[in-house]
Amino acid sequence: MLVLLWLAEGESPRPPPELDCLARHYAVRAAYENGAWFAELPDGRRVPFDDGRSKTFDERLAAPDVQDMFAIPYRTGAIRPVETENQDPGRVRVEAIFAATYGPRPASRQIRLRFLGIPVRVHRKIAPALERVAARLARARQRDASLAPFLRRLSGGFAARKIAGTERTSAHAYGIAIDLHTSVSDYWRWDKDKKWRNRIPQAIVDAFEAEGFIWGGRWYHYDTMHFEYRPELFGPPCREPTGSRRPLGNRGI
Numbered sequence: 001m002l003v004l005l006w007l008a009e010g011e012s013p014r015p016p017p018e019l020d021c022l023a024r025h026y027a028v029r030a031a032y033e034n035g036a037w038f039a040e041l042p043d044g045r046r047v048p049f050d051d052g053r054s055k056t057f058d059e060r061l062a063a064p065d066v067q068d069m070f071a072i073p074y075r076t077g078a079i080r081p082v083e084t085e086n087q088d089p090g091r092v093r094v095e096a097i098f099a100a101t102y103g104p105r106p107a108s109r110q111i112r113l114r115f116l117g118i119p120v121r122v123h124r125k126i127a128p129a130l131e132r133v134a135a136r137l138a139r140a141r142q143r144d145a146s147l148a149p150f151l152r153r154l155s156g157g158f159a160a161r162k163i164a165g166t167e168r169t170s171a172h173a174y175g176i177a178i179d180l181h182t183s184v185s186d187y188w189r190w191d192k193d194k195k196w197r198n199r200i201p202q203a204i205v206d207a208f209e210a211e212g213f214i215w216g217g218r219w220y221h222y223d224t225m226h227f228e229y230r231p232e233l234f235g236p237p238c239r240e241p242t243g244s245r246r247p248l249g250n251r252g253i
């Protein structure tokens with residue numbers, strides 16, 4: 001009996017923590033076969049946790065395994081210039097996992113809501129987290145009026161499109177990203193020298209990150225208007241965004 005128990009344990013090791021995190025927030029479950037871990041999609045397809053290939057950053061973007069999504073840790077805290085090439089935590093996404101979680105037909109799953117009074121369309125799954133961000137920002141703006149100009153307009157929410165200059169699906173096409181207004185933002189493709197720069201205040205970044213949104217200003221390929229719901233990256237192994245256990249309130253954000 002003892003031997004059998006020991007064998008049963010030996011056959012079911014704990015999944016890597018990153019895979020556990022992913023399964024908490026996405027439509028995948030951790031699967032184990034022949035000594036290898038996979039993220040299994042609802043239709044039975046499997047994404048390897050580790051495909052055993054060593055890759056350049058561009059190869060990771062083009063053909064990632066689960067581990068590649070977590071290869072660059074996402075760090076919160078004081079905003080600092082990002083000067084290390086390809087230091088872009090969160091830019092690597094396994095598209096099949098996002099499509100399974102936010103699709104099929106992500107366009108049909110969007111809701112229109114008001115974010116600090118500004119109409120925006122996002123995926124219904126992220127609405128509660130975005131509502132909590134709005135509440136944080138409203139309080140921050142009350143304390144500090146200098147935040148107001150950054151929160152008057154948005155430049156985007158849901159948009160069925162590829163990432164500029166690529167064939168990869170944008171996070172906006174799933175409805176999990178919003179953009180602050182371009183007039184207060186910096187984007188590497190717009191700048192001649194492509195040297196990191198930023199005007200978005202710390203308090204705004206903090207409010208989004210507290211609820212599981214990553215910020216494009218933490219990227220070498222900076223996109224400072226861009227906030228994207230990626231709760232799996234707030235680890236290790238994976239942080240539950242602070243307000244996420246609160247009940248769903250109204251959608252008037």
Ligand SMILES: [Zn+2]
Nearest residue numbers: 177178179226
């Ligand atoms: Zn964006």
